Amino acid sequence: MSRNPQRLCAIDELPEGESKGFDLDGDGQDELFVVHREGVLYAYRNSCPHQPGAPMAWRRHAYLNKESSLIVCFAHGAQFDIESGLCIDGPCQGASLTAVPLSQDRDGNVYLTE
Amino acid sequence: MKIIGPDALLFGVDDLEACTQYLTDYGLTPVGDGRFEAMDGTAIVIAAKDDTSLPADMGNGCQLRKTLYGVADEATLNAIAEELGKDREVSRLVDGSIESVDDMGFTLGFQLTIRRDYEAPAEVVHSPGSNAPKRELNELGVDPSVKITPRSLSHLVYFVPDGDKAEAFYRDRLGFRVTDRLVGAGPFMQPGGTQDHHTLFMIQAPEFMRGLEHFTFHFGGPTEVMLAGSRMVEKGYQSFWGPGRHQMGSNWFWYFNSPFGARMEMDADMDLHDEQWVAREIPISAEISQAFLFQYREKWIPGPGGGK
Numbered sequence: 001m002s003r004n005p006q007r008l009c010a011i012d013e014l015p016e017g018e019s020k021g022f023d024l025d026g027d028g029q030d031e032l033f034v035v036h037r038e039g040v041l042y043a044y045r046n047s048c049p050h051q052p053g054a055p056m057a058w059r060r061h062a063y064l065n066k067e068s069s070l071i072v073c074f075a076h077g078a079q080f081d082i083e084s085g086l087c088i089d090g091p092c093q094g095a096s097l098t099a100v101p102l103s104q105d106r107d108g109n110v111y112l113t114e
Numbered sequence: 115m116k117i118i119g120p121d122a123l124l125f126g127v128d129d130l131e132a133c134t135q136y137l138t139d140y141g142l143t144p145v146g147d148g149r150f151e152a153m154d155g156t157a158i159v160i161a162a163k164d165d166t167s168l169p170a171d172m173g174n175g176c177q178l179r180k181t182l183y184g185v186a187d188e189a190t191l192n193a194i195a196e197e198l199g200k201d202r203e204v205s206r207l208v209d210g211s212i213e214s215v216d217d218m219g220f221t222l223g224f225q226l227t228i229r230r231d232y233e234a235p236a237e238v239v240h241s242p243g244s245n246a247p248k249r250e251l252n253e254l255g256v257d258p259s260v261k262i263t264p265r266s267l268s269h270l271v272y273f274v275p276d277g278d279k280a281e282a283f284y285r286d287r288l289g290f291r292v293t294d295r296l297v298g299a300g301p302f303m304q305p306g307g308t309q310d311h312h313t314l315f316m317i318q319a320p321e322f323m324r325g326l327e328h329f330t331f332h333f334g335g336p337t338e339v340m341l342a343g344s345r346m347v348e349k350g351y352q353s354f355w356g357p358g359r360h361q362m363g364s365n366w367f368w369y370f371n372s373p374f375g376a377r378m379e380m381d382a383d384m385d386l387h388d389e390q391w392v393a394r395e396i397p398i399s400a401e402i403s404q405a406f407l408f409q410y411r412e413k414w415i416p417g418p419g420g421g422k
Contacts (some may be wrong), residue, residue: 072175
């Protein structure tokens, strides 16, 4: 971890089975999103490998399918495995989301590791 | 063949509740049975993805199940049935429409159009020096609280694995014309019963992308697109591209991601063409894809107070 890691949020703000986007530079566009699944946090860049730079959610924080079992790009329907970020169906099959490393401290704060 | 354009798009969706909210916020009117109508009765129709009454799922995450075209007369309906019946199954459904499939695997329907006459105000622009009609004296140009309802289902765009074959099907079998072509992407196509620049655009893409790329309704004018789009952003929806104005078709555009897994556009003021028009062929580029492009910004005021 670098000396001044950027704090994203408290773990309590990331309910199990949900996703949350982070607009770190305040330009109205999430740079990354975090999915909390079975006790593990997965973070990816908000950029679909189908069209790099394309934002993926259909509404603020809405990055998952109804069952919360897959990440979906709601621009063209690409579906991604939550754990690996691999596109398993849709327009960029075989490509992967760009993972963003996270860390947590004992107080339940979540940080960007970069 | 007097095919007018799409009367309805039928979806089998992952999240009915989300799609219902989205279409309502987009401005369509829910009329029951999963049907959401524009002013002229053209519609998006949604059902749960496991609803067995739906045509088959195309795969690739595409939730579109059927494109239902409206035609002007019974003669057109019969001509389509006869033409497509030459080499594929054509079924006649209980509602009198016919159903078949195009050469790329998209399920098509054709019916006597349900588009109804309606009256809605034009967006009138005061262009100095012009003799065009002006707004009434003391009539205001903008009402930020106005209710905005989409006017009519405009066009849809497919990703297709064989662009030449797809184009030939719509041109040779259904009488569509190519109005313009983006070389490297595909043709803008106009069916015989409309003067809209396009009701169908197709983009050459690998097989695993085959599916719906986007769909859109016509709005009353650029102000409606800007205002309705701003409201979408303010409700938390994700802008994808726009607002801006396309060069091909001249339509104002604003695209949003949607729970349909395809982008939904708002458009206005598309060019109209007849057979005198000579199709342009222009290589695809960012430059040709729009005349200008803007991005939403939160409301702001210049001057003291930090813009708050």
